[in-house]
Amino acid sequence: MTGMTGIHRAWGRAPLPVRRLLAHELRSVASLGRWVLRRPPHGVAGGELAAAYTGPQTAMMYGLLFVSLIETVALSVLIPWPSVHRVVLVLDVYGVLMVLAMHAACVTRPHVVRRDGSLRIRYGALFDLVVPAEAVASARVDRRYPQGRLVALSDDGVLDLIVGSQTTVTLELNRPLPFTRPLGSRAQARTIRFHADDPRALVAALRQPAPS
Structure with missing residues (x-):
């Protein structure tokens, strides 16, 4: 309980833009799960029109994802230091996850x-x-x-x-x-x-x- 109280206090002291960005990322990751599981769009009730808006950005998102994957593979070959390689790998995987999550959030939140x-x-x-x-x-x-x-x-x-x-x-x-x-x-x-x-x-x- 004390640990949770400390987390809440730290969260409350964090600047508003930081809290907003973290909340955006958490909702995006949740949207990725909804997308993978093929759940219905978020916030759309029966008889309501869901209007997609991802058309102009889909190719760009997948292109960015492809470049990120190529970069991950290239750096794994070029970086000779295991400790640095692990850090870069974590950052690259995180970047790929965020690109997918952002696109999933757009698909599932029309x-x-x-x-x-x-x-x-x-x-x-x-x-x-x-x-x-x-x-x-x-x-x-x-x-x-x-x-x-x-x-x-x-x-x-x-x-x-x-x-x-x-x-x-x-x-x-x-x-x-x-x-x-x-x-x-x-x-x-x-x-x-x-x-x-x-x-x-x-x-x-x-x-x-x-x-x-």
């Missing part, structure tokens, strides 16, 4: 158009935002190729959630909507642009009236 008309926008275990149905002024298919990081917010309140250097859906909101960035800071968005592999199906589902 966007969701819920039965009440709300939309859950996600990127793996890193980003999760629920947009209430009444907050959506309009939704349209709108392919763009913005530059920047995964989560980018402009000065005029346009939030881009970029996958494979593109977005395909634009939501115009009728009020500012607060959201949490991956490392824990808070901000507000008036417009949200994100990627869906089948943007027309997602937009059509959003435009359907919510069941009474």
Whole structure:
């Protein structure tokens, strides 16, 4: 019990970005297990639309995985010191695991158009935002190729959630909507642009009236 108390205290003292990153990694590893076991997508109930968004990044993820495996094999041959080799091997295996876990989190945590008309926008275990149905002024298919990081917010309140250097859906909101960035800071968005592999199906589902 004392040991657990110490862990909780240490966790509470850790900076918020560190706690967020560790939580992301744990959820990603759990998603890898869900993916391997072919469990249903996370957070998708019956009658709700699960919208995938991994299309633009799948080839890149598998390419990165291939490069990591080649690097692991090459370093095992080139490094002559056993102790250094073991450390590098552990780091390489960890890197491969994280690449797989990140992709698995994206596959098993799709966007969701819920039965009440709300939309859950996600990127793996890193980003999760629920947009209430009444907050959506309009939704349209709108392919763009913005530059920047995964989560980018402009000065005029346009939030881009970029996958494979593109977005395909634009939501115009009728009020500012607060959201949490991956490392824990808070901000507000008036417009949200994100990627869906089948943007027309997602937009059509959003435009359907919510069941009474």
